[in-house]
Amino acid sequence: MNIFSSTARWIWDDSAPGKIEQYDLLARREFRIGPALLQKIRTSGDARLHITAESYYQVWINGRVLGHGPAKSPESERFVDTYNLSLPDLLREGENRLGVLVHALGVGTMNACPDGAGLIFQIELPDGSIIPSNPATLVQRDPQRLKRTVRRWMMPCIEDVDANAEVAWASSPCSGGDEKSSHGELAVRPSSIQSHGLEARATSWRPATLVEHRARLLPRPVPLPSRTPVSPNRVIACDDVQFPNFSCTFRIKPYLVNEQEQGRCNLFQQPALIVTDLISECDQEIELVPTAGQVIWFFHDKKLVHSSGWGRWPGDPTPKTLRLHQGANRLVGVHVERDHFQYANLAAFAPHPVYPENPFGKGGFQVLLADERPLLSDDERELSPAAQELMAHGPYPDMDPQHTLTDANPQDLVANARRTSGAGVPPASPTASLFTLPPSRCPGSAVRLIVDLGAIHNGWLAFSAFGKAGDTLIFSFFESLAPGAPLRIVWPGPLNNAIRYRLRDGWQHFESFFAYGVRYIAVHHQGDAPVEIRDLRILSAHCGNHPAASIRTGDVALDAIHALCEQTLYAATDDTLTDCPTYEAVNWNFDNRLGTLADFTTFRNLPVLRNTIEHYTRDPLYPGLVRSHAPSTWENRIPVFSFHWIILCRDYHWHTADRAFVGRVFPQVARGLEEALGMIDPALGLLRWRDPHDGWHLADWAQGRDDKHDVVSAEQALLLGALEAGEYLAEEMLKTDPGEATSPPKLKTETLQPCITHWQAARASLCSAIDRHLWSSDRDAYADSLHADGTLSPVSSQVSNAALALHGAGSPEWHIRFHRRLQTRDPALLPFGSPMGLFYLLEFLDRRDDVETIFKLIRDKWTPMLAAGDRTAWEHFPEYSGDPDFPTRSRCHPFATWILKYYVKYLLGLTATAPGQHEFRFDPRPPADLDSFQGALPVTDGWIRVSWRREDDGRLDAAIEAPPGITLTRSSQPVPSVVLTS
Numbered sequence: 009m010n011i012f013s014s015t016a017r018w019i020w021d022d023s024a025p026g027k028i029e030q031y032d033l034l035a036r037r038e039f040r041i042g043p044a045l046l047q048k049i050r051t052s053g054d055a056r057l058h059i060t061a062e063s064y065y066q067v068w069i070n071g072r073v074l075g076h077g078p079a080k081s082p083e084s085e086r087f088v089d090t091y092n093l094s095l096p097d098l099l100r101e102g103e104n105r106l107g108v109l110v111h112a113l114g115v116g117t118m119n120a121c122p123d124g125a126g127l128i129f130q131i132e133l134p135d136g137s138i139i140p141s142n143p144a145t146l147v148q149r150d151p152q153r154l155k156r157t158v159r160r161w162m163m164p165c166i167e168d169v170d171a172n173a174e175v176a177w178a179s180s181p182c183s184g185g186d187e188k189s190s191h192g193e194l195a196v197r198p199s200s201i202q203s204h205g206l207e208a209r210a211t212s213w214r215p216a217t218l219v220e221h222r223a224r225l226l227p228r229p230v231p232l233p234s235r236t237p238v239s240p241n242r243v244i245a246c247d248d249v250q251f252p253n254f255s256c257t258f259r260i261k262p263y264l265v266n267e268q269e270q271g272r273c274n275l276f277q278q279p280a281l282i283v284t285d286l287i288s289e290c291d292q293e294i295e296l297v298p299t300a301g302q303v304i305w306f307f308h309d310k311k312l313v314h315s316s317g318w319g320r321w322p323g324d325p326t327p328k329t330l331r332l333h334q335g336a337n338r339l340v341g342v343h344v345e346r347d348h349f350q351y352a353n354l355a356a357f358a359p360h361p362v363y364p365e366n367p368f369g370k371g372g373f374q375v376l377l378a379d380e381r382p383l384l385s386d387d388e389r390e391l392s393p394a395a396q397e398l399m400a401h402g403p404y405p406d407m408d409p410q411h412t413l414t415d416a417n418p419q420d421l422v423a424n425a426r427r428t429s430g431a432g433v434p435p436a437s438p439t440a441s442l443f444t445l446p447p448s449r450c451p452g453s454a455v456r457l458i459v460d461l462g463a464i465h466n467g468w469l470a471f472s473a474f475g476k477a478g479d480t481l482i483f484s485f486f487e488s489l490a491p492g493a494p495l496r497i498v499w500p501g502p503l504n505n506a507i508r509y510r511l512r513d514g515w516q517h518f519e520s521f522f523a524y525g526v527r528y529i530a531v532h533h534q535g536d537a538p539v540e541i542r543d544l545r546i547l548s549a550h551c552g553n554h555p556a557a558s559i560r561t562g563d564v565a566l567d568a569i570h571a572l573c574e575q576t577l578y579a580a581t582d583d584t585l586t587d588c589p590t591y592e593a594v595n596w597n598f599d600n601r602l603g604t605l606a607d608f609t610t611f612r613n614l615p616v617l618r619n620t621i622e623h624y625t626r627d628p629l630y631p632g633l634v635r636s637h638a639p640s641t642w643e644n645r646i647p648v649f650s651f652h653w654i655i656l657c658r659d660y661h662w663h664t665a666d667r668a669f670v671g672r673v674f675p676q677v678a679r680g681l682e683e684a685l686g687m688i689d690p691a692l693g694l695l696r697w698r699d700p701h702d703g704w705h706l707a708d709w710a711q712g713r714d715d716k717h718d719v720v721s722a723e724q725a726l727l728l729g730a731l732e733a734g735e736y737l738a739e740e741m742l743k744t745d746p747g748e749a750t751s752p753p754k755l756k757t758e759t760l761q762p763c764i765t766h767w768q769a770a771r772a773s774l775c776s777a778i779d780r781h782l783w784s785s786d787r788d789a790y791a792d793s794l795h796a797d798g799t800l801s802p803v804s805s806q807v808s809n810a811a812l813a814l815h816g817a818g819s820p821e822w823h824i825r826f827h828r829r830l831q832t833r834d835p836a837l838l839p840f841g842s843p844m845g846l847f848y849l850l851e852f853l854d855r856r857d858d859v860e861t862i863f864k865l866i867r868d869k870w871t872p873m874l875a876a877g878d879r880t881a882w883e884h885f886p887e888y889s890g891d892p893d894f895p896t897r898s899r900c901h902p903f904a905t906w907i908l909k910y911y912v913k914y915l916l917g918l919t920a921t922a923p924g925q926h927e928f929r930f931d932p933r934p935p936a937d938l939d940s941f942q943g944a945l946p947v948t949d950g951w952i953r954v955s956w957r958r959e960d961d962g963r964l965d966a967a968i969e970a971p972p973g974i975t976l977t978r979s980s981q982p983v984p985s986v987v988l989t990s
Contacts, residue, residue: 011058011088011130011225016140018126019216021147028125029114030157030165032150035127035216036177037106039139046101052134055093057106059129060086060225063113063120064164066521067091067129069098069106073519075235076468076549079228079583079619080595082626082639083121086223089232093131105177106131106139109150111164111521115350116273116641118162118594119586126221146213151175156410158257158351158417160504160522161300162273162592166417167521171512172477176213229622230583230615231552237545238467239441240459244528245495248449249425249456251534252297254356256364256372258282259411260303261350263375264343273642275346275701279378281395282341282352284364288332294358296328297424299417300502301352303341304384309396311389315341317349319501320423330356336367340391340399342383348642355420364412368404372412375405419504422484422532427495428453443541445533454482454532458497459544463879464527464579464900466589467546469520474542475511479535483507485526487590487899488878497530498893500590511539523549525579525589525900527880549589550581556946557610559911561938566863566911569870573905574610576880577603580902581613584620587637588883588898595623596637598649601656602847603902608663609912612946618669621660624653625676632683634676636704646704647697651726654680658733661740665924670740678763681734684727685770693777694719694794695727707807709888710841714803719794724778725811725848731771732815738764740923771816778817788825789837790817805838806830810848814855827853831861841888843869843881843904850907859914863935866907873899881905916943916954917966924948927975932956932964949973 021033041049049055059067060078067074077089093099112125131139151173157166262270264278282303288294296305296312298320305312307330316322330337341352356362364372381394428449445455464487473481485505490496505524526546533539555578559570580586585600585607586593600620607617624634629643633650636642657673660666689696696718697703705715707722715722738760782790784800791800792808810830813823829837830849840846846869853862873882876895881904886895912918917932925947932954934941939958944951950971956964970976 013138016128016130017142018128018219018221019141019145020126020219022217028112031112032153033110033147034150035108035145035147037139037145039104041099041101041104043101045135048134049094049099053094054134056132057091057093058088060088061110061127062123062125064111066109070104075232080119080639083628084223086225087228088225089228113164115271118273118592118640118642121639121641122271123223124221126219143215145216147216148213156413158504161502164522166504166506168508170510171516229619233549233551236548238461238465239545241462242460244458244460246457247427248429248453250428250453251421252355252357252424253452254358254362255415255417255420256354257413257416258352258373259350260352260375273348275348277346279383280343281376281398282373283399284339284373285336285367286332286339287336287363287365288334290334290360292332292360294330294332294356296330296356298325299353299355299420302345302347302349303343303352306340306391309391317347317502353417353420355424366407369407371407371409374407417504418482418508419484419506422482423499441543445539447536447538448534454534457531459529461527463575464525465546465548466523466525466579467548468523470547471544472517472542473539474515475539476537477513479511479537479539481509482532484530485524486528490893550578551583551616552613553578553581553611556612558944560942562940563938565867565871568874572879572881573606573908576900576905577607577610577902579880579900581616585902588901591898594637595620598652599903601652602906606905606908609908621656625673632679644704645702646706647723648707648726651730654730655733658736662923663925670737674737674741677734677737692781693773694781695723708840708842708845709884710845712838714792714801717793717795721782721790721792721808722811725815728771728774728815731767734767735764775817803838807840807845807848810852814848814852827856842884859933860935862910912945915941916945918945926973929977930968932966
């Protein structure tokens with residue numbers, strides 16, 4: 009099916025540079041609507057806009073934002089969004105204008121695959137007329153977004169918007185224009201823009217240029233974002249802060265990888281020196297403050313600090329004093345570690361001006377590639393002679409001045425801001441949706457307002473403001489505050505989740521281009537006039553998540569944990585489930601298998617769940633075992649995750665009975681299992697994953713694990729589970745389709761039955777090999793891995809043994825003994841460190857119907873999240889981080905939500921007995937300390953509602969109501985008063 013007519017073409021700007029990176033294009037298309045056509049649009053509801061772009065877009069009609077897109081798309085494909093233009097107050101009689109802002113990222117991320125820059129759209133009206141993208145569309149580079157900025161860690165770049173820059177929306181390519189506004193209908197005026205690496209120049213409208221684009225276009229598979237507004241419900245603080253006054257960024261990756269890898273997000277490890285001279289106009293002392301970047305910094309050839317791309321100086325966050333002499337002061341960074349990162353950042357408090365200069369050429373820094381000789385001394389405290397020789401003799405490759413970015417990372421400013429006054433008076437009640445921020449006290453200072461949304465959300469920042477040209481607002485987003493006094497913000501690691509907005513005179517309205525994960529918003533105002541901010545809000549990015557479950561246990565903690573998990577799913581979903589909205593917003597497959605298990609019980613958002621899974625079948629680089637996350641330009645597989653994807657395919661079918669889904673995913677499942685079985689070591693009979701660059705051996709975030717080996721116990725366990733899931737899916741494929749005869753076609757039987765037989769035999773063989781090579785009789789447990797020399801790992805963990813037991817390894821007698829060890833928390837077994845690892849334990853306990861231990865662990869591990877003031881679930885448990893202020897990385901992670909499945913089984917008492925959620929066994933088995941319960945489970949045709957009360961004799965007096973078409977089987981245990989309603 010062709011979504012677009014032949015008249016709609018991919019377009020772009022012919023004045024854009026050949027290699028497009030971080031390029032923001034404005035496009036506009038005017039069209040007229042007569043009164044008769046407008047009436048027809050309103051009565052028929054038949055006016056649509058189809059649109060997609062590379063890489064991202066924001067679209068509005070007549071100044072009203074319609075939305076953002078496209079949905080995450082695989083390489084060589086793009087999803088097309090469709091908007092209903094017949095909604096009230098969109099189209100009007102006479103002249104109408106479509107406006108689009110397109111951001112061409114130019115390089116890949118962990119959730120975006122780059123292709124050639126472009127935009128394509130088509131408006132369809134009920135009289136048959138079409139307004140397509142073609143050279144009649146006018147384009148220009150967005151003058152408000154000329155400033156090059158840094159990436160937000162793994163996500164696209166920081167937004168730096170100058171509302172004073174001129175956008176003459178109503179002008180022709182040749183005229184000076186008569187209607188000047190910014191996108192969002194902001195009146196604007198010209199201003200000088202310092203692009204810091206990009207030439208500041210005036211922009212003007214010109215006809216779009218047709219471009220070739222090879223992407224296959226597909227309809228959007230999920231609903232459009234909801235854009236539900238979420239406003240602050242509490243003011244935390246209003247105070248004065250001082251910013252660092254020196255900030256610069258060096259984009260180093262282009263010099264450390266080849267041209268192809270520059271567009272990817274793969275790990276790289278190229279030893280190199282990053283050399284800069286800090287030029288000072290006088291002798292002075294400056295304080296270098298924590299920033300991100302995977303380099304070790306040396307000053308006067310002595311180690312200064314070990315910076316990291318994973319955090320702002322995580323090992324030593326104390327500011328460093330540098331004594332600068334007038335003139336050049338040599339600072340050298342050493343890049344020796346494997347990482348993803350594009351940039352190295354510097355920031356400082358300096359009494360007098362400082363700027364970076366390349367001592368060997370253009371720009372502010374020099375990259376010197378090293379050979380195999382070490383760049384560090386043996387104790388890593390000094391530069392090696394090889395490093396000194398490299399600086400003395402080169403070679404000195406040419407440097408691009410655009411890769412030196414000054415003041416391009418406002419997050420480095422706000423994360424290192426120092427309070428200069430105590431707690432201030434809240435400027436206004438948030439219920440009034442109005443905040444008035446006073447002028448900042450002096451140059452480099454800002455007035456900071458911190459507000460709380462009440463829980464983490466994912467969405468677009470929007471506000472209205474009345475201010476003065478030249479003043480600035482910096483918004484920064486974070487998840488947590490440290491407890492107690494003084495006020496301390498827990499900044500989320502290396503993330504640059506900030507927006508800088510340069511005000512113009514008067515009222516203005518703004519909506520961010522990117523969505524952000526946020527609970528707290530820190531608003532910083534710099535300027536000499538007050539600024540009023542109205543309607544500060546986040547517009548939710550989830551796609552059709554509507555809470556449908558209800559749970560009331562009578563236990564405050566269990567009810568709050570259910571709400572916490574529900575909010576986590578709500579916030580961590582866009583067009584797929586994601587791992588965490590604040591850090592990455594990536595579709596990791598194991599993370600999202602666990603999120604899916606929870607979503608089945610709460611939102612039941614099947615289009616999003618299906619899209620989450622099927623992204624992996626669209627990945628052209630991994631036709632067999634899937635990568636760890638998709639779509640992505642990081643070529644990486646986590647073996648455990650690859651197998652979880654196969655099991656997730658089974659989970660989805662069991663929940664939905666969707667046979668067409670099985671037909672779409674089964675070819676990839678079969679290829680993946682055969683690829684895995686091809687990795688079986690013939691001498692051992694065990695899976696041996698040899699490629700260190702395409703195999704991240706991760707089973708749990710826990711200290712002390714021993715998984716970095718070719719043969720890993722958890723991976724054997726999950727291969728057992730994947731083989732069993734493959735058998736299940738193949739048996740479903742064998743069943744008769746509605747349009748077939750009474751038995752499956754002979755070809756289908758001849759193809760699938762051998763697969764089933766082969767996978768059954770492989771599973772039995774693998775179980776035997778696990779017992780032969782990984783069992784330790786001294787420990788009465790399996791070792792976590794087999795080392796290259798043939799010795800067993802000294803570690804036996806709860807997680808690996810639970811995964812093995814869960815998927816069929818070990819005797820029934822051992823299962824009993826292992827169960828007891830889990831109940832008593834035997835210290836001889838390495839404990840879990842995150843919800844990811846605890847999953848295997850609770851699933852094993854669930855197989856043994858150990859409801860008491862399951863709910864004890866849920867209370868023990870999730871209640872501290874509530875006690876910390878969080879309303880979403882954590883990525884890690886505190887034992888993993890060891891930092892009381894930072895007990896977890898992400899505080900909103902959906903793989904911590906799967907525990908809701910136990911609420912359904914043990915509290916509602918519902919267990920599906922056949923695919924499709926039409927047949928259930930009803931058997932409530934609550935923990936002994938629960939006396940009553942009311943709840944509802946969303947199913948295909950409505951809700952199953954359950955209530956029960958514990959009688960004095962311990963029996964449950966229960967009632968249940970179900971929609972027509974649901975078959976309920978009572979448990980073998982007596983349930984005195986069950987009402988089965990159809």
